[in-house]
Amino acid sequence: MKKVVKIGIIICHRYHTCGGGKCFRSMKNREGAFSIYKNMDIELVGYSTCDGCPGGNIEYVPEEMKKNGAEVIHFATGMVVGYPPCASITHFKKFIEEQYKLKVVIGTHPIPEKYYVIHSALKTWESPVWQEYIKPTLATEEIRLAYN
Ligand code: SF4
Numbered sequence: 001m002k003k004v005v006k007i008g009i010i011i012c013h014r015y016h017t018c019g020g021g022k023c024f025r026s027m028k029n030r031e032g033a034f035s036i037y038k039n040m041d042i043e044l045v046g047y048s049t050c051d052g053c054p055g056g057n058i059e060y061v062p063e064e065m066k067k068n069g070a071e072v073i074h075f076a077t078g079m080v081v082g083y084p085p086c087a088s089i090t091h092f093k094k095f096i097e098e099q100y101k102l103k104v105v106i107g108t109h110p111i112p113e114k115y116y117v118i119h120s121a122l123k124t125w126e127s128p129v130w131q132e133y134i135k136p137t138l139a140t141e142e143i144r145l146a147y148n
Helices: 021-029 032-037 061-067 089-100 113-122 128-138 141-146
Strands: 004-011 041-049 072-075 103-106
Touching (some): 004 061, 021 032, 032 041, 032 103, 032 128, 072 089, 103 128
Parallel strands (some): 004 041
């Protein structure tokens, strides 16, 4: 029997009307940040937004996700590809890992190619920290194009 990993997703509130299409598609296809679960089943136990800058819901919503069994919190790719990317992302990650002892993965679906192109031109992700943060969702050009 496959291991079931329970996850929660927190999205950037700028995209609060997002239907989650890319996240759910990549979860099903094990693409982007979900590629780490190739041999596992995924159960989504929570989905919410940060509640808008400065992200007040980060303080509370992981607790509910944890009560539902979440072992990993994913920050949706919108936090990485938005203009500008979330400036608080490192604080959020450290807070959730320390306060709730939950693993945090940066990203969900693969970075769409159009965002990859503009952020490369803007040199948004040049720092070592951002290089690390985009790793799970970088994928290949072919996959990025499929998520455009
Ligand atoms: S930029 Fe960060 S704090 Fe602001 S709405 Fe998006 S995720 Fe929340």
